[in-house]
Amino acid sequence: MTAALLNELRAIAGDAHVLTDRDLRASYETDWTRRYQGRALCVVRPGSTEEVSRVVRACAAAGAAVVPQGGNTGLVGGSVPRGGEVVLSLRRLATIGDFDTVSGEVTAGAGVTLSSLQQHIREGGWAFGVDLASRDSATIGGMVATNAGGIRVIRYGAMRRQVLGFEAVLADGGIVRRMPGLVKDNTGYDLGQLLAGSEGTLAIVTAVRVRLVPQLERRTVALLGVRELAGALEVVAAVRGELPSLEAAEAFFPEGVELVCRHAGIGLPFATHPGCYVLVECAGRRDESAELAEVLGGCAAVENSAMASDAAGRARLWTYRERHTEAINAEGIPHKLDVTLPLARLAEFEARVRGTIAAAVAGARPILFGHAGDGNLHVNILGLDPDDDRADDAVFRLVAELGGSISAEHGVGIAKLPWIGLTRSAEDLAAMRAIKKALDPRGMLNPGVIFPLE
Numbered sequence: 032m033t034a035a036l037l038n039e040l041r042a043i044a045g046d047a048h049v050l051t052d053r054d055l056r057a058s059y060e061t062d063w064t065r066r067y068q069g070r071a072l073c074v075v076r077p078g079s080t081e082e083v084s085r086v087v088r089a090c091a092a093a094g095a096a097v098v099p100q101g102g103n104t105g106l107v108g109g110s111v112p113r114g115g116e117v118v119l120s121l122r123r124l125a126t127i128g129d130f131d132t133v134s135g136e137v138t139a140g141a142g143v144t145l146s147s148l149q150q151h152i153r154e155g156g157w158a159f160g161v162d163l164a165s166r167d168s169a170t171i172g173g174m175v176a177t178n179a180g181g182i183r184v185i186r187y188g189a190m191r192r193q194v195l196g197f198e199a200v201l202a203d204g205g206i207v208r209r210m211p212g213l214v215k216d217n218t219g220y221d222l223g224q225l226l227a228g229s230e231g232t233l234a235i236v237t238a239v240r241v242r243l244v245p246q247l248e249r250r251t252v253a254l255l256g257v258r259e260l261a262g263a264l265e266v267v268a269a270v271r272g273e274l275p276s277l278e279a280a281e282a283f284f285p286e287g288v289e290l291v292c293r294h295a296g297i298g299l300p301f302a303t304h305p306g307c308y309v310l311v312e313c314a315g316r317r318d319e320s321a322e323l324a325e326v327l328g329g330c331a332a333v334e335n336s337a338m339a340s341d342a343a344g345r346a347r348l349w350t351y352r353e354r355h356t357e358a359i360n361a362e363g364i365p366h367k368l369d370v371t372l373p374l375a376r377l378a379e380f381e382a383r384v385r386g387t388i389a390a391a392v393a394g395a396r397p398i399l400f401g402h403a404g405d406g407n408l409h410v411n412i413l414g415l416d417p418d419d420d421r422a423d424d425a426v427f428r429l430v431a432e433l434g435g436s437i438s439a440e441h442g443v444g445i446a447k448l449p450w451i452g453l454t455r456s457a458e459d460l461a462a463m464r465a466i467k468k469a470l471d472p473r474g475m476l477n478p479g480v481i482f483p484l485e
């Protein structure tokens with residue numbers, strides 16, 4: 032059976048695009064954190080939507096489950112096999128087409144990386160509303176499938192807000208196309224929005240039509256030191272209230288800055304650490320540094336500040352935030368808990384979570400950072416065995432107690448399966464299961480993600 036399926040996949044995608052060799056499979060079988068890995072039956076790399084459809088049909092006929100994969104930058108184990116599935120890589124669907132410079136819309140194949148989309152639309156004077164540190168590898172299809180957020184959500188929303196049209200392959204191989212999509216279209220259910228955040232469990236996104244945003248060249252970044260997160264939130268609220276050009280509002284702490292400085296070989300931003308760092312970026316058609324400086328001048332919480340409007344200076348300040356993930360990974364294999372809280376409870380969460388982790392596992396090393404404007408913190412924990420979930424459990428329970436969600440922008444994957452019931456009711460889960468059953472009755476698409484294996 033396996034040999035017959037492999038031959039069929041070769042006939043569809045070509046010999047060179049069915050990888051069975053262990054070394055060739057390896058990078059598709061381990062996720063970015065290295066915490067999640069599994070063996071694939073093979074990796075297949077179809078070159079068109081029709082080929083994706085034929086691959087899915089062939090797998091369905093052979094009873095082989097499919098794990099769709101984009102840039103494999105996911106952090107919750109949702110893009111790698113659990114054992115014996117066919118990994119369907121969408122990276123070859125990398126065509127960018129039909130760029131409408133009047134309406135500000137473009138069509139991207141699922142395998143287009145974020146950075147290549149950004150470069151492509153730049154010349155037409157447009158930008159993309161979602162940006163994130165893994166831009167060189169993360170793909171548009173994967174970003175829709177996970178409803179990725181990133182650093183500009185405060186202004187433009189997460190991935191689902193960018194989607195106007197989509198094309199996807201269903202579990203039986205059928206193709207649904209709503210292309211190019213319309214800004215207004217209330218003809219029944221919005222399947223594109225349903226697929227955003229479905230993590231490859233309902234259908235395989237093969238292309239999307241996305242809305243673009245104006246390219247705003249005049250940018251100012253301010254890195255500030257405040258005593259504690261509550262002060263950072265005051266600063267963000269003040270800037271948000273005064274300057275609609277606010278595009279990013281990030282928070283991080285000395286523990287992470289220490290790691291970044293060591294890893295990147297750079298000095299501390301200020302002579303001594305403040306209790307909490309906050310980075311804000313404003314972007315517009317004209318320079319707004321004076322306005323930003325005035326708002327910040329009125330914020331009593333600000334103890335240190337550095338501002339930059341030139342590209343090199345802005346990049347230097349962003350380094351302290353953007354290099355957290357890689358600096359942490361260089362230290363060991365972290366547990367990554369991407370959580371979100373009501374803004375009003377975020378400071379309380381931050382004040383309690385380190386103690387919660389220490390009480391759960393002595394010696395665990397938490398590093399917190401995230402998108403302060405969205406109530407989203409990335410609680411990274413080093414010093415834990417991959418399978419030791421005592422700290423994860425304690426953190427998720429605290430999140431639930433404070434009215435938050437166990438996944439903000441990274442998804443459920445397999446990492447958060449045991450805790451989904453903490454922040455979703457039984458009725459809610461039953462409705463989600465009914466949708467899964469309706470679209471993928473045999474459970475062939477990314478089994479074990481969001482819902483446990485049956």
Ligand code: 2HG
Nearest residue numbers: 164181356367401409411
């Ligand atoms: C970020 O905000 C990403 O940089 C990754 O969401 C977060 O590494 C993480 O935990």
Ligand code: ZN
Nearest residue numbers: 181402409440
């Ligand atoms: Zn993030």
